[in-house]
Amino acid sequence: MKKVIIRKTEEIENWKRNINSEINFIPTMGNLHNGHIKLISTAKNDNSNFNLVSIFVNPLQFDNKSDLENYPKTIDNDIKISFANGADAIFIPSTEDIYPPNNKNIKLLKASTELSSALCGLNRIGHFDGVCTVVYRLLNLIKPKNLYLGEKDWQQLLILKNLVLTHKLNVAIKSIPTQRDFDGIPLSSRNVHLSKNERKLIRFFSNELLVAKTKFQQEKKISLKEIIKKLSAEKISIEYLEHLHPHTLQQSRFEDNISILAGAIRCGETRLIDHVFLMKRRPIIAIDGPAGSGKSTVTKLIAKKLKLLYLDTGAMYRALSWLLKKENIDYKKEKILQNILKDISIVFKSNENSHQDVFINNYCVTEEIRSQEISSIVSKISSIKEVRKFLVEEQRKIGASGGLVAEGRDIGTTVFPDAELKIFLTASIDERAKRRKSDKKSKDSQEIDLHTLKELIKKRDFEDSNREISPLIKANDAIEIITDGFSINEVVDKIIDLYNDKIPKETQIQ
Numbered sequence: 001m002k003k004v005i006i007r008k009t010e011e012i013e014n015w016k017r018n019i020n021s022e023i024n025f026i027p028t029m030g031n032l033h034n035g036h037i038k039l040i041s042t043a044k045n046d047n048s049n050f051n052l053v054s055i056f057v058n059p060l061q062f063d064n065k066s067d068l069e070n071y072p073k074t075i076d077n078d079i080k081i082s083f084a085n086g087a088d089a090i091f092i093p094s095t096e097d098i099y100p101p102n103n104k105n106i107k108l109l110k111a112s113t114e115l116s117s118a119l120c121g122l123n124r125i126g127h128f129d130g131v132c133t134v135v136y137r138l139l140n141l142i143k144p145k146n147l148y149l150g151e152k153d154w155q156q157l158l159i160l161k162n163l164v165l166t167h168k169l170n171v172a173i174k175s176i177p178t179q180r181d182f183d184g185i186p187l188s189s190r191n192v193h194l195s196k197n198e199r200k201l202i203r204f205f206s207n208e209l210l211v212a213k214t215k216f217q218q219e220k221k222i223s224l225k226e227i228i229k230k231l232s233a234e235k236i237s238i239e240y241l242e243h244l245h246p247h248t249l250q251q252s253r254f255e256d257n258i259s260i261l262a263g264a265i266r267c268g269e270t271r272l273i274d275h276v277f278l279m280k281r282r283p284i285i286a287i288d289g290p291a292g293s294g295k296s297t298v299t300k301l302i303a304k305k306l307k308l309l310y311l312d313t314g315a316m317y318r319a320l321s322w323l324l325k326k327e328n329i330d331y332k333k334e335k336i337l338q339n340i341l342k343d344i345s346i347v348f349k350s351n352e353n354s355h356q357d358v359f360i361n362n363y364c365v366t367e368e369i370r371s372q373e374i375s376s377i378v379s380k381i382s383s384i385k386e387v388r389k390f391l392v393e394e395q396r397k398i399g400a401s402g403g404l405v406a407e408g409r410d411i412g413t414t415v416f417p418d419a420e421l422k423i424f425l426t427a428s429i430d431e432r433a434k435r436r437k438s439d440k441k442s443k444d445s446q447e448i449d450l451h452t453l454k455e456l457i458k459k460r461d462f463e464d465s466n467r468e469i470s471p472l473i474k475a476n477d478a479i480e481i482i483t484d485g486f487s488i489n490e491v492v493d494k495i496i497d498l499y500n501d502k503i504p505k506e507t508q509i510q
């Protein structure tokens with residue numbers, strides 16, 4: 001398909017009819033740099049949709065006339081860059097095209113008050129209303145499947161996510177991490193205005209944010225006063241420096257695991273923003289749900305795709321049940337059990353097929369713990385207070401620095417109640433029994449008829465949901481996914497989308 005430049009809104013419809021494909025949309029204001037290139041190439045590599053880049057300097061989002069007049073315009077170069085990096089079409093409308101002067105129906109949109117009354121919104125009155133208005137008009141015209149935006153403008157990203165949600169727009173927002181120049185300063189179209197000395201100041205500012213991030217990793221706290229003192233000593237004019245919750249943009253609270261440290265400074269005529277995310281530990285995904293909901297397969301795939309550690313807590317309960325059975329231990333006697341637990345070690349190791357083996361006191365029990373014999377006792381054993389206490393502690397030790405996806409029955413409620421993303425994965429009893437029956441690894445399930453399997457699943461659900469300690473219940477803040485009728489990959493993609501929506505991409509590459 002020929003690459004095209006579209007200059008009139010009416011031509012968009014024509015182009016859409018011809019391509020017969022979904023659209024990835026990358027809105028820009030031109031003067032493209034490596035940040036934009038990353039957006040275009042990410043869209044290209046994500047899927048086989050057509051990629052449409054728009055170049056439009058939106059007057060409504062400028063709160064300062066001279067900033068609008070001086071905004072760098074490099075259209076010929078932008079066209080070359082866009083096509084060279086994966087754009088299939090470039091949309092370059094005029095102001096009259098986007099805002100027809102005689103059209104009285106143009107709706108000026110208001111950005112979310114909560115999100116726009118912090119950070120840049122405090123001084124740039126009307127800026128985010130202007131951004132929302134143009135993006136809303138472009139989305140309605142283009143109706144893309146995906147919208148690609150940079151995390152550099154984190155507040156803009158949140159406001160546009162909110163716009164999509166409140167106006168029920170059918171588009172998925174994909175974000176890319178802030179792209180930085182060779183000296184660490186965030187790439188921005190306005191950087192061309194910086195003098196050598198101004199560039200030095202912004203480098204100092206960006207570097208101070210990085211120093212604060214590293215310090216936070218060790219000390220779990222920051223002092224805004226200290227940073228402001230250092231910046232002021234360099235005569236850097238600070239517009240704001242805030243430590244906030246990354247999604248609500250309210251003051252960060254002690255219990256927030258991820259927060260944002262964001263600032264804006266003025267260098268001569270130019271105003272520059274930068275931020276870092278501060279993390280107490282890497283993110284955790286908790287996946288709970290009943291037996292046969294597809295938890296294990298889904299969790300393993302998520303761990304692989306997001307490069308997270310896979311914590312199979314069910315395997316820990318099964319391994320312990322296996323040992324108690326093998327050694328014929330009377331686990332109902334508290335003293336005996338306590339003695340045994342003192343010397344138990346459960347570890348996971350990746351084997352040569354990149355699968356995970358589970359070892360208990362150095363026995364590899366990966367296969368044996370899946371037998372019906374173990375299935376029939378594990379629920380009882382996992383309802384013993386001492387057992388749960390011991391294994392929950394072990395699980396928390398493994399998860400102390402985060403970076404994992406854990407599956408089980410009480411992960412979101414008991415083990416990691418502060419997990420960033422909690423999923424409650426479930427499926428109807430019919431569906432779960434059918435899955436167990438066709439699971440080649442579950443040897444005993446092959447020998448049991450479907451009806452008996454259903455009864456066993458019902459019994460297990462009842463025991464799990466009604467035990468006194470850590471029963472299987474959905475955490476209040478968990479998202480329920482009913483997997484009937486969905487493929488494994490669809491469920492995995494859905495969870496990864498939810499994760500990407502909550503966790504800044506920038507923190508995922510740290």
Ligand code: PAF
Binds near residue numbers: 029056058135153
């Ligand atoms: O981030 C930008 O470049 C602009 O705010 C946008 C999203 C293209 C809207 O004009």
